[in-house]
Amino acid sequence: MRIAIIGAGPAGLMAADTLAPHAEVDLYEHGKHPGRKFLVAGQGGFNLTNSAEGRDLLEHYDPPGFLDEALTAFGPNELRTWLAELGIATFIGTSGRVFPVKGIKPIDVLERIRQRLLQQGVRLHTEHAFTGFDEQGRVCMENRQGPFTLDADHVIFALGGASWPITGSTGIWPPLFKAIGVEVLPFQSSNCGVEVHWPAAFIGAHEGKPLKNVRITAGDRSTWGEATITRHGLEGNAIYPVVPALREGATELRIDLKPDSTVERLAERIGAKAPRNFAEAVGLNRAQLALVKAFTPKETFGTPMLFAERIKDLHLPVTGLRPLGEAISSVGGIPVGELNADFSLKQHPHLYAIGEMVDWDAPTGGFLLQGCFAMGRWAAHGILAEYGTHVEP
Ligand SMILES: Cc1cc2nc3c(=O)[nH]c(=O)nc-3n(C[C@H](O)[C@H](O)[C@H](O)COP(=O)(O)OP(=O)(O)OC[C@H]3O[C@@H](n4cnc5c(N)ncnc54)[C@H](O)[C@@H]3O)c2cc1C
Missing domain, CATH: 3.50.50.60 (FAD/NAD(P)-binding domain)
Structure with a gap:
């Protein structure tokens, strides 16, 4: 044979x-x-x-x-x-x-x-x-x-x-x-990165930073892990599993920056603090806060409940997938x-x-x-x- x-x-x-x-x-x-x-x-x-x-x-x-x-x-x-x-x-x-x-x-x-x-x-x-x-x-x-x-x-x-x-x-x-x-x-x-149009100021300050311990959802796929902010968008083990949903037509990522907490608990931690202290109260780092700011209407920042809701469900429009040359x-x-x-x-x-x-x-x-x-x-x-x-x- x-x-x-x-x-x-x-x-x-x-x-x-x-x-x-x-x-x-x-x-x-x-x-x-x-x-x-x-x-x-x-x-x-x-x-x-x-x-x-x-x-x-x-x-x-x-x-x-x-x-x-x-x-x-x-x-x-x-x-x-x-x-x-x-x-x-x-x-x-x-x-x-x-x-x-x-x-x-x-x-x-x-x-x-x-x-x-x-x-x-x-x-x-x-x-x-x-x-x-x-x-x-x-x-x-x-x-x-x-x-x-x-x-x-x-x-x-x-x-x-x-x-x-x-x-x-x-x-x-x-x-x-x-x-x-x-x-x-x-x-x-x-198993590739996704493309997001970042505001110039955001990517200038936060390229390469990790978003640790986040839950990411696209369409009917949801996963938990770490995503890295890249010049083109997001990459990493919390992104790859949701890529099939994006290929099938989903157009946004929904990010939960505090998957271990609830909206109510986050709002409670914010309590009566002044808006400039909201991020510190719920333990958001600079990159996370900048991300929330970049994709959230301004008025959300004054209301603890709305702010907490955004942290738990931040909508990020995705413009595409990274090319085959870079995909795993x-x-x-x-x-x-x-x-x-x-x-x-x-x-x-x-x-x-x-x-x-x-x-x-x-x-x-x-x-x-x-x-x-x-x-x-x-x-x-x-x-x-x-x-x-x-x-x-
Ligand atoms: C950056 C990166 C990291 C990865 N990390 C992991 C990991 O940690 N764990 C994991 O499970 N997988 C990982 N993968 C995926 C894994 O490497 C691939 O799924 C696997 O190599 C595919 O195996 P294959 O034999 O089908 O094809 P390949 O490994 O692509 O081999 C195909 C071979 O066919 C040859 N060939 C193509 N055309 C012709 C032709 N016309 N004539 C003769 N020969 C030809 C090619 O030269 C090549 O050697 C990773 C991939 C990349 C790119």
Whole structure:
């Protein structure tokens, strides 16, 4: 059995690792190195997965049900065991996010995966680009020597989405799949910052400051955490989870700057104080007060109850989402309806699509990498099962 995998990100690497003991595997990557986005993911907090389990895990993925089988077969525990086999010990942080232990860098994780693939006989071909399909439906590639077609029983595509194109996930492949009759949805930013027109005086004084412990709501999505004031708007873990609602048409954020208190309690704390002391009475810092002022009619500032109501429900008009180049992930790509349960294409069952090139969504916190790894594993299982080989997760 000959398998070609195109795209050496987490999804493609996992598919290669699962198939390698049972098949001839060629892994193609158009960049000079595998896993560049994986390395970028490690520059901030490197969440390899999340400790959520069962329903709690599955509920983080959209559309509901699409990844249930893959994640149930290869969830966070299985991923952590797999990492441990590679010598990558992990720990669960306070937020449930799973990190490699201190001293292990993203490049170490990637290098151990790469070494294991090579030991298992995977042929890694860098600077080999997928360029389309020929008239017979064969997969066309190009390297420094020129164009060629692939000779493989199954081809797994793991080309990534369209965020951070500098890492190689350029998102320029949709026309190639459309040419063979596969629907592809436009890419949109996910897990990204939002744009707000700040008054010049406000942003001049408060750019870079955090809004800690806030509840943020957009449409039917609500979350709690921290948002950073940026030149363009707001960014951070309290923003990303509400982005789907903004993509679906919501036009404002509603911010609760004091989620642990009620309007009545805040008004009580303000009591009979003079308006210039309202902010101090309820513990608003300078950035928070400036934010309230920037988006509140002046008369609100003299009335304790109105002021308290604003603190609990500040309406912020959103003018857009930050572009794909800055987003942590993207949605769009191949719609799930184009895929069979094993992630093969309904119209071309010897071709598979896995990872972020498929139109699913999940929040940050390790859920994205977990989803990609699980898809790689599941597609590989499907192929092996076809040949009568069963592999435990
Ligand atoms: C700044 C940042 C931080 C992140 N942090 C986290 C985190 O902490 N936790 C988390 O879970 N997720 C995180 N992510 C998201 C995570 O990195 C991605 O979801 C994941 O890398 C997607 O994996 P993938 O295999 O689908 O695609 P990718 O990792 O994008 O890999 C796709 C590969 O395909 C190659 N390719 C593309 N086109 C071609 C072609 N035509 N021919 C050959 N090869 C091609 C690309 O070069 C690339 O190597 C982060 C992302 C970013 C940008």
